[in-house]
Amino acid sequence: MPEEVLIVGGGVAGCAASIALARKGRGVTLIEREPTSRHKVCGEFLSGEALEDLHALGIDVASLGAVPIDYVRLAAARRAAEAPLPFPAASLTRKALDTALIAEAVAAGVRVELGRSVQALNRTTANVWQATLDDGTTREAQTVFLSTGKHDLRGHTRPKDPEQWVAFKMYFRLTPAQTAELADASELMLYPGGYGGIQPVEGGVANLCCVVQQKHLARVGHRWENFLAKMQQDCPHLAMRLAGAEPLLAKPIAITHIPYGYVRRTTEEGLYCIGDQAAVIPSFTGDGISIALHTARCAAAAYLAAEPAPLFQAKLRSALLAQMRLAEFAADGLNNSLARAVLPFCLRVWPGVMRVTARLTRVAQNTAVAPQAVAG
Ligand SMILES: Cc1cc2nc3c(=O)[nH]c(=O)nc-3n(C[C@H](O)[C@H](O)[C@H](O)COP(=O)(O)OP(=O)(O)OC[C@H]3O[C@@H](n4cnc5c(N)ncnc54)[C@H](O)[C@@H]3O)c2cc1C
Structure with a gap:
């Protein structure tokens, strides 16, 4: 008997989507390959939008020890400039955040399978999705949310990263x-x-x-x-x-392999792609978690409104594209030697630019990916 919804990957996006669906009474199974949450490469900055979404999911970041972040400071060569952030922000280790999200998913009634890795995801002739796990067992579902973050499943890969980025934490x-x-x-x-x-x-x-x-x-x-x-x-x-x-x-x-600037164009019927599987924003924006939460919320709403996954994915792409392109443009600027030399000086003279850039590279909470109920 196929499951109602299978979520592959229990990081930020997968947990958020599973909680939203379970709270609406849907039968959800979430498969996460790590047996317990572990450190992930991430700056661990939580933007105002991320904080709002986490609060709505029932995650109290303050009680987890999150540190309020009030300023952004930019340093290059021997210069530095600072500006107050134009929104509330905080920082929290991913280990603490991911642990809290998994616990919230369990509390919401999600069937969580930890320490199980999905090796393949295919559509069967009966038109259901079949996930093959590392122990050889399979799970079938009408609908799958793909939220494996930076890890691509065979047959569902994102394009190569031409700049060949390497990230450390x-x-x-x-x-x-x-x-x-x-x-x-x-x-x-x-x-x-x-x-x-x-x-x-x-x-x-x-x-x-x-x-x-x-x-x-x-x-x-x-x-x-x-x-x-x-x-x-x-x-x-x-x-x-x-x-x-x-x-x-x-x-x-x-x-x-971090394909910065990637925004998924399309998907297959019954496969909603969220988090880094939907879009990968340059890391300096500190907005990846917010986008993961946002795409999870929008995908859950689309599924509940019976909006087909390909339509959802196309709407999500057009809603995110401007923000992604602006962030890419700014990232190119940061990587320019002249910009590195003059930026901190300019920002000291005009600190408002930093606030404006921080604001423009956010995903707006009201970015409309409103699901249209589909007849029939
Ligand atoms: C260098 C760097 C710095 C960053 N700094 C920030 C920051 O400061 N603030 C911010 O908001 N964003 C930041 N980001 C982005 C942010 O980390 C991601 O956008 C966010 O984690 C995406 O969430 P996700 O749920 O898609 O993926 P993840 O949170 O990575 O979750 C994916 C989950 O899927 C699981 N998984 C993978 N493959 C399988 C499989 N086959 N079967 C089962 N489970 C699987 C993984 O174990 C993982 O738990 C940064 C990114 C980078 C690269």
Whole structure:
């Protein structure tokens, strides 16, 4: 007997969609390959929109220890500029957030299968989706929500990432003086071939999350230690922050293949693609979690209104495209050596630009992907 809805991937988007559907009385099974939540490569910045969506899902980030973030600071070469954020924001480790989301899904009545990986997802002749798991068993469902984040399932791959981005995350305990200086700010640092962010998370810890193009990493022998040293050489602000800091992980967590700017064009009947499987915004915006929550909410509403998945996916694409293109344009600017030289100076003179950019690269809560009920 096919399940009603199968959700593949229990990160932000998958959990959010499962909670929304279960609360409407739908039978939902969620399959997540990790047995317990673990650290993920993420800057762990939660925008105002993400906070609103999480609150609506019943996640109280303050009780999980989230740190309020009130300022954004941009540093390049020897200059830095700061501006207050034009919306409330916070930071919280993904481990804490993902754990809370899974618990909320269970509480909402979702059948959660942890530690099970979907290896293949195909349509059978009977027109149902069949997922084959790593233990060889299968699950069948009329409808599937694909929310595997950066991991592509065979047959459902996204395009290659031409820039060959590599991303790292490392936790540090900063010195008391640097912890006080960082305070309630999210700092964005620019260097040749990429950018990185450092911000406080719960437990008095700082998260350093950075991206770099493969060709620049090759110049430092593909080694994290060399890359960390090079970032500090190119961006003395980071060197100042990390002076005397203690690394808290034995080695950084890393990922490759990040198709920034990707927005899914289409999908098949009964397959709603959400989160990073729907769109991948440049990381400096700190908006990926918000988009994951937004696409999950819209897809759940579309499913409940019997809107076909291909129509939903096309509407989602047109709703997100302008924001994605603007974010890509801004990311290209950050990667330009002239921009790196003058940006902090310009932003000091005109800090409003930082607020405007932060505002424009957000997914608006009212971005309409309103489902149209389909007759019949
Ligand atoms: C360098 C970097 C920094 C970022 N910083 C920020 C930030 O500060 N703020 C922000 O808002 N966004 C940030 N993002 C983006 C954000 O992390 C993602 O957009 C968001 O996590 C997407 O949510 P998701 O649910 O699609 O994927 P995820 O949250 O990654 O969840 C996918 C889940 O699917 C599971 N899975 C994968 N394959 C399978 C399978 N075959 N079977 C079963 N389960 C599977 C995984 O284990 C995972 O739990 C950043 C991204 C990068 C790369």
